[in-house]
Amino acid sequence: MSRALWAAVCAGALVLAGSARAGESYLDPFDDLGCGKVDSVYNALKSPSIFFGYVKCLDLCKSTQKDAIKYTNGTVSCRNTLIAHNLSQGKKLCANLATPDLRKSCTLLAESNAAEARTEVKTDRATVATLLDNWLSVCVADCNPP
């Protein structure tokens, strides 16, 4: 997303928060550009047939899957940090609201959004783990074609 568009989106969120509408979430400018997505690493993986014919084919396949898991875990950790940061920033925006009730419901919604985001990250991580297992199976099979 372009910087100008982010500015517009964030400005919009701030206007809404300022107008005492509880429940507007903080929109982190780093959303995808700070951490990448959970499936970014899998999507960056090349074909599982790439090591066909190599002397150390099996070793290369296994190393690749292991490294892909490592990078994916790094992304997951980063996204969880980002979610926590968004929650913290969202609570600061809630301070713009006029009454304690509005501030409280705003905070509750921010917490609910954070919990939902964490669940999504967890689900995506499980999906990517399965995809990486499949990638390894094909890579190993292609090292030893029938």
Next chain:
Amino acid sequence: MRGWLLAFALVCGSWAGATRALAGDFTLPFGDGVCVHVDAPYGALPSPALFIGNVKCGSLCRSVAIDCAKYTTRAASCLNTLASDNLDYEKKECANNVDPISEKACVALAITDAAAQRVLVKTMKASELALCKVWGDACVVACQ
């Protein structure tokens, strides 16, 4: 920013090309997207006037600037790890060379290129961290 991206792409491209030339078609398993680019976090920042009018404007600004530095450092760390991992892959692929002299030259080139990659990441990281700080300072000033 585009200059950095172009420089990064050129160095990465020449790195890949050079290793292929000597090692005989290196095949690195990861394409672009494994790590966030070092200049992406700062590049994601909107105008420093973002939080004007907010009750906690200064705090919001400082948090974003700190995060900018944090994500930049994380990206640099990821790219350094990738350089090391790519070096491991290349060394294994060098085993495809039947001639020991060719294999040794292949490994030496891979090591040199990984070192060059780390130097580039270090330079870019320093530059981007400075930009994150400038943004944070400007944001706080805008609050006043």
